[in-house]
Amino acid sequence: MTRHKNTEQKIFDAATELFLEKGVDRTSVRDIAAKAGINLALLNYYFRTKENLFNSIFSELMKENTRKLIEILDSDLSLEEKIQKYVAEYTDVLLENPLLVSFVMAILHRSWDKITQLEAISYLYGTEKFTQQLFDEAKKGNIRKTNPTQFFVDMLSLITFPFAIKLLIMDKASITEDEFKTFIRERKKRVPRILINELKIK
Amino acid sequence: MTRHKNTEQKIFDAATELFLEKGVDRTSVRDIAAKAGINLALLNYYFRTKENLFNSIFSELMKENTRKLIEILDSDLSLEEKIQKYVAEYTDVLLENPLLVSFVMAILHRSWDKITQLEAISYLYGTEKFTQQLFDEAKKGNIRKTNPTQFFVDMLSLITFPFAIKLLIMDKASITEDEFKTFIRERKKRVPRILINELKIK
DNA sequence: GTCTATAATTTGATAGAC
DNA sequence: GTCTATCAAATTATAGAC
Missing domain, CATH: 1.10.357.10 (Tetracycline Repressor, domain 2)
Structure with missing residues (x-):
């Protein structure tokens, strides 16, 4: 099953990579959304806040x-x-x-x-x-x-x-x-x- | 000579303390100016940019x-x-x-x-x-x-x-x-x- | 040298249509 | 679930008066 990742996973992976590479503070939620290939509002739909995303x-x-x-x-x-x-x-x-x-x-x-x-x-x-x-x-x-x-x-x-x-x-x-x-x-x-x-x- | 610090030194010391404590990214130049007891524009007069201040x-x-x-x-x-x-x-x-x-x-x-x-x-x-x-x-x-x-x-x-x-x-x-x-x-x-x-x- | 005021940009988050 | 559009706040930096 070469499934494509679901949206939540895509956001999660993009954020992980950016947080590790640039640090949390220097990574904007916009960057994350862009890297995940989705919209900014959608990121907020899944993880309500940046803080929440970070905790996960x-x-x-x-x-x-x-x-x-x-x-x-x-x-x-x-x-x-x-x-x-x-x-x-x-x-x-x-x-x-x-x-x-x-x-x-x-x-x-x-x-x-x-x-x-x-x-x-x-x-x-x-x-x-x-x-x-x-x-x-x-x-x-x-x-x-x-x-x-x-x-x-x-x-x-x-x-x-x-x-x-x-x-x-x-x-x-x-x-x-x-x-x-x-x-x-x-x-x-x-x-x-x-x-x-x-x-x-x- | 219990001299009071000159302005440049006051900025320098305030910034050092905040950078060490909260990290560079989480410290705003406004915070630094406030802690140094001076104005924001004056900080910029001495150290042209935040980056410059950090380097010093x-x-x-x-x-x-x-x-x-x-x-x-x-x-x-x-x-x-x-x-x-x-x-x-x-x-x-x-x-x-x-x-x-x-x-x-x-x-x-x-x-x-x-x-x-x-x-x-x-x-x-x-x-x-x-x-x-x-x-x-x-x-x-x-x-x-x-x-x-x-x-x-x-x-x-x-x-x-x-x-x-x-x-x-x-x-x-x-x-x-x-x-x-x-x-x-x-x-x-x-x-x-x-x-x-x-x-x-x- | 020092200030007030404000411009210019970025950022986190939301409203509302589809 | 997903998007466009936008708000509200914060941030760096500068213009211009004194």
């Missing part, structure tokens, strides 16, 4: 991209395997959608009150089970005692930040888009090594 | 905040000391100006062509001397052979990213502003340890 898109993007990550954190893998899988999967998600990081960070910089009401935001952070696992392994003497929040922040930083400064890296290291991807793929081995090293008892 | 502020912020960091990277300290000092100093800069990170990252997400023309952006990245030092130490067998760009990205990520997700951390870990600062200060020991560990030959 944000929630959807978060759910879509974090489902697998949560599964990994909540799995029964060993800590070491879990870290390796999480880093690899997260990296792959961002390789496919490299604008996601700066988009989310722009959102985080906005009015926090509104954001916290979006249930979607919680998907960004670690899970209870993972925290517990760090705690238990330390108690058993298998790893260094560590602050789980610090450790999770280390992990998030090393995985996502390079995407936020992608253009800076490409510029300064004089590399192409493809070479940047290689650069990132190298980190799938590098980052878990750093993290696991930090947990080892010396 | 961005350049100034970069220069101001990276001067000391460059000095450290270009000093004759040992690699280990250098990393420790750099992390500590950078962390302090951001503790004093926590909105700087998301501001800069929002800028990086904008039209890159315009940004690269701002000489200021180069201050963000490492120096030739530091890269050379990593290279030399590896050659002498004192540290693991490493990709300097990867290493510098690790360092930048671990230092700055936590500030970008400050509100997320505070929300999820249920901590106050002050506790967040403590959280960050703990990283002045943590981050160098992680980085130096990564360089050690196993």
